[in-house]
Amino acid sequence: MADTPTIFRGTFVHSTKEEDMAIRNDMVIGVRRGKIIFIEHETRLPDLISEYCVPGVNVRHLEKWQFLIPGLVDTHIHAPQYAFAGSNMDLQLYDWLKTYTYPTEAKFKDLTYAMDVYTKVVDRTLKNGTTTACYYATLHRDATNLLLQVIEKAGQRAFVGKVNMDCCSPSYYQETTQESLEETKKFVESTISKKNPLVTPIVTPRAFGTTSEKLLASLGRLSQQYQLPVQTHVLETRGDVSTQTFDRLHAWDKAGLLKHNTVLAHCVYMSDVQLDLVRQRGSGIAHCPNSNITLRSGFLDVRNVLEKGCKIGLGTDVSGGYSRSVLAALRFASQVSNTIAIQREERGENYKMLSYKELFRLATLGGSEVMGLDETTGNFQVGKDFDAIVVDPVVENSPFDVFPNDTFSDVIQKFLFLGDDRNMIDVFVAGARVSGR
Template sequence: MADSATVFHGTFVHSTKEEDMVIHSDMVIGVKRGKIIFIEHETSLPDLMSEYSVPRDNVRHLEKWQFLIPGLVDTHIHAPQYTFAGSNMDLQLYDWLNTYTYPTEAKFKDLTYAMDVYSKVVDRTLKNGTTTACYYATLHRDATNLLLQVIEKAGQRAYVGKVNMDCRTPSFYQETTEESLEETEKFVESTISKKNPLVTPIITPRSIGTSSEELRTSLGQLSQQYQLPVQTHVLETRGDLATFDHLHVWDKAGLLKHNTVLAHCVYMSEVQLDLLRQRGSGIAHCPNSNITLRSGFLDVRNVLAKGCKIGLATDVSGGYSSSMLDALRSASQVSKTIAIQREERGENYKMLSYKELFRLATLGGSEVMGLDETIGNFQVGKDFDAIVVDPLVENSPFDVFSTDTFSDIIQKFLFLGDDRNMIDVFVAGTRASGR
């Protein structure tokens, strides 16, 4: 979008701090230099076009049943693992890591290979409506820089992390503490020097078990020095309960902050959730992965009741799909499974509604990443990260009937739709993907 404003006229659906889903019909949203400059009823359109000198060709009238939603936010995805997404689902976590993941990630020292994989995963996630992603790369700084370059060229918003591991991994895929810190700081400085507001380096100790105390402490200092977000894995399996007091370890290292993204958190205690809320850190809920690797079921209802931040994630390739709509559907199934288990014990359990799931995939994810002042919903002053949804597109995966309400169609899109229905994807006002 150039200097003149662009206007979208029609229906938009988003979440607010107060409501999980709000449907606004007959509205106009003005966008200039990537930011939302007004949101008004359609009756104001002539005056707004005059006030902001909007050319008639810059007004896009959405067709019947089309609507806008905020861009989807994937709070946890392993870019190099995209190579075997949809396969190698026969093992549980730690055997899976040693058998498939570490050997695959070690290949990324080959930059030709890395370019092929990273180009495809970024393209695929954007097609699936992921306007913001929290990526893990590998140990390799050069390949991580390559991922960042691919993201920049594609126009996606992302956190990108060079993975840190200095112990308890195969010798062919491990760094020394000194190498890990030196390479990470070089990556951080080179990324910051680009001054690209869409791409941020994120401090990425892979897990407690694969990072020494010295490395964790030093990374904590690095995150404070450069004021960077943090991501890691926490309490993914029941076996993790026997190792460390996970949150205390991260907190001691200075890595538990308002923009710390903690993946999984399936087995977190009430005390740990309290600490999480106090620090303002958030949970990346990875339901597909937690089922596929047989790790367990995260009780999202309890997390929400404790007042903690939580969003959704694909966790490719532990999760076999790179679609955030799949993450939403998997989260629904997990919630219903927990409801069945509780009801069998005579408990009254409220499963997650489609409106709550929609919020987790959009505004909830932005809160977890500390980006809710910039993205997550449609508000004046925020960046225009958005998807144009068309339920009537040719070869749509679902059908629309004369008796359907708008609420029906939104639900059908969330549970049956796919990238074919996402006819345009915008990041900061720029078209990043579309048909």
């Protein structure tokens, strides 16, 4: 019966407001209609089975070393760029955009091509445990609708944005201001009409430099009218510092585009004054370390962002970032933090690099906070949706090994730094199994 709960018994690992990583052993989690209805110690299992009339087949006993983690959150990914992920990494950002990205994205007016790429990227991200993704599509409304349909069919939780660009891009890949607004509004209204709680349209001015002030103002009104999230790229390269001034960020704020569910990608060169404004507005930062290294953009000081009290999560930034795995983003974030620590130590400064527990938080609860979804997903809490991954460290053909003297903490760390989709034997979104072995 649909109202009969499913119970998971074993260890779960998640982040809370108070703890970057909490390991809870010998627990039971009850899930009904996609939501967590109880979290109790396993000694309560017989009473809970009786109280909720749960048949034995609905009780999942996790095996030794298996554990549950929240679904991974990708706060910044370009779905069309998956077509060339892992290639074309020989240029820096703006030459890379002109040479590879814009020509590829322009192809998405061909819906057959779009369907092929979008089906593969959604399938691949789900296999890698991305239960929530914040997607950029292209300028094309029809192709963006296709991406939405693929996501709905797969059961992923996602923000989906039809890109807005009415200036400073190639003539073959640009809209008029009016066209951009009208097409975006049609996409927003058709998506909202679906009343699917897992998919949300997101207002997507591509970057500060590719959207006119007139279009920004109109998109701000659209965002306010429908209470929509917003995403864009901000201060990604050193060259952006001279053009993307505080006044530009202030213009965004004036347009109503800086708010609790605004996702600002990169922010590598954001000043403390700008970070203060981001914090005041409750906006969040998508840290994309793979892309920032691959395109040689720079190193974001996540420690400084955290100390400023800003929300921050991880983004793969496919295809500037060549991996679709949030775990890979976590590992790159660790290396960036370590690199900054080395640079600071050479200057005689003390610097606290990111711990694996903090990195885990960025990949889960931190990402949900950035997207304004932390009341819905991001950790295990009664009333939240059950977005989760069953991790099996000793699955056949696992990319790492577990030894008798390993502690549970050791195994968790091995999974974070060595694990991959082979270890993710079940992936759930709102209680529904969407991927796994």
